[in-house]
Amino acid sequence: MAVGARTRNRTTEAGGGLRVVLVAGEASGDALGAGLVEELRKRFPDASFAGIGGDAMRAAGVETWHDASELAVMGLFEVLRHLPRLLRLRREFRERALEWRPDVVIGIDAPDFNLGVERWFKQRGVPTVHYVSPSVWAWREKRAEKIGASADRVLCLFPMEPGIYASHGVDARFVGHPMADAMPLQPDRAAARARLGLPAGVPVLAVLPGSRMGEIERLGEVFFEAAWRVSEALPDLHVVVPAANARCREVLQEQLSASALPAAQTRLLDGQARDAMAAADVVLLASGTATLEAMLSKRPMVVGYRISSLTYRIVRALGLIKVDRYSLPNVLAGRDLAPELIQDECTPDRLAEAVLRWFRSPEAVALLEPEYLAQHERLRCDASARAAEAVATLPGLARGVGA
Secondary structure (H helix, E strand, C coil): CCCCHHHHHHHHHCCCCCCCEECCCHHHHHHHHHHHHHHHHCCCCCEEEEECCCCCCCCCCCCCEEECCCCCCCCCCHHHHHHHHHHHHHHHHHHHHHHHHEEEEEEEHHHHHHHHHHHHHHHHCCEEEEEEECCCCCCCHHHHHHHHHHEEEEEECCCHHHHHHHHHCCCEEEEECHHHHCCCCCCCCCHHHHCCCCCCCCEEEEEEEECCHHHHHHHHHHHHCCCCHHHCCCCCCCCEEEEHHHHHHHHHHHHHHCCCCHHHHEEEEECCCHHHHHCCEEEECCCCCHHHHHCCCCCCEEEEEECHHHHHHHHHHHCCCCCCCHHHHHHCCCCCCCCCCEHHCCCHHHHHHHHHHHHCCHHHHHHHHHHHHHHHHHHCCCCCHHHHHEEEEECCHHHHHCC
């Protein structure tokens, strides 16, 4: 008998509650996991949750065997450097999870780690879910087939994704994005400025070089040089810089101290990224999930990004990237709403020029806001509840729980 079948029989015969293993990497996955757990608990009040997560999942009642930060590695060469540790963690985690006898295993983002874990459990008869589709629209579509070999069901945050999976025979469901549920359709800029202590009438630029150390090291000095050039053109400019955590704050502080930005008009914040975006006239930020947050804040943005030159050459040479648009607002709209300055184009001059165009074009900003509002409404679907329903109706799980 398959391990998964034994697990489901244990649940019903022993009268125990549903057992759910979750694996989240980074803060964004931790938040998604917490929302999913809260909704699953409404459907399965006696359920138990364990796995890999952070503070949000622990607060939601998940027993975490490892912290989500242990999976937060990005970039080809960074992953190679951490590979022995990650392989050892994966092996220990799988063995412990199998002993715990889960009814379902849910990987949340972190595909490099999670898809292998999910495949291992699926081969042993345990239903598996992958929450947050990897960017199959950006990378080779054939990857969808491999994801289907790992996950019985894929939960997608964006509406264009399920169709790609369907063409490869993979069960994928659009659930919407929890961030779109959490953020108001009309942000209160005045209140955000008041919370940050910013004057009401001055131009404000939010600068977000990233939430990972590698991003900050590659982009921070470039972004702050660009911000200084903007301040030369707009002398009353105020700059706000949210730091994701204490370690990021330390490096950002060093970079700001070495920059030419006027200290009296520059503020380094502990978190508060959402307030910083809502308060800003323009946002300068790294490509990634933060671009979605800026879109939901209805703010014009300039997107910059750099990876190591060698990684970029390898990715391009192998044809691994198949899109011309990188930032989520542009991908969702299917056209260029936000300037993207990637790799060699990501220079202080080019970034500053793009930022100043937004400051000097209020009519363009006015046209942009309804575009971002329409995208916000498309993504606002009570995502955590829809994700929990998609998990609860898995064929294998539905047969085993409460049967």
